[in-house]
Amino acid sequence: MSLNNGLFQLGIDLQRGSSNTQAEVQAEVIEFKAPHGEVTADSSSDERKDFFIVKDGEKYAGTHLIIELAGAKFLDSIEKIDAAMRECVEKAGATLLHIHLHHFTPNGGVSGVAVLSESHISIHTWPEADYAALDVFMCGDARPHECVEVLRAHFEPTDVVVDELRRGKGLV
Structure with missing residues (x-):
């Protein structure tokens, strides 16, 4: 992958400029990393x-x-996975920044991520085994548990296993 293509996928198009300046992006990162006071959802x-x-x-x-x-x-359906991820974002009350999905051949598996203001949703599928692995990480007011029923509705699994972690517990 060329440097320009890789930067474009990150939202930085060197030919046309980015939608955010470097200073704006740095300010957003600093703002998120700087909450020192007691902040509640x-x-x-x-x-x-x-x-x-x-x-x-x-x-x-x-x-x-x-x-x-x-x-x-x-x-193996990019369209179905895209729709499921978008509905997960909506139901969870999150803010979608970008979705990137990749379709593998010959088995038809899909890997991808929905980048959110509140973090991300990622997926990797093995259609030949009728199996998908996802992780849904959200902070703040977002309701990640809402995604479970959305995924059930879109993919009609016979079994769903959900493990929950509280990221940063005791560290922030």
């Missing part, structure tokens, strides 16, 4: 949706769901 005065969570007396960066679908259908 139920803060009505904070318009940001990517802040730390305080729940059950624990402060953490976000909820990370590891989701496995077995006996699933449509795992």
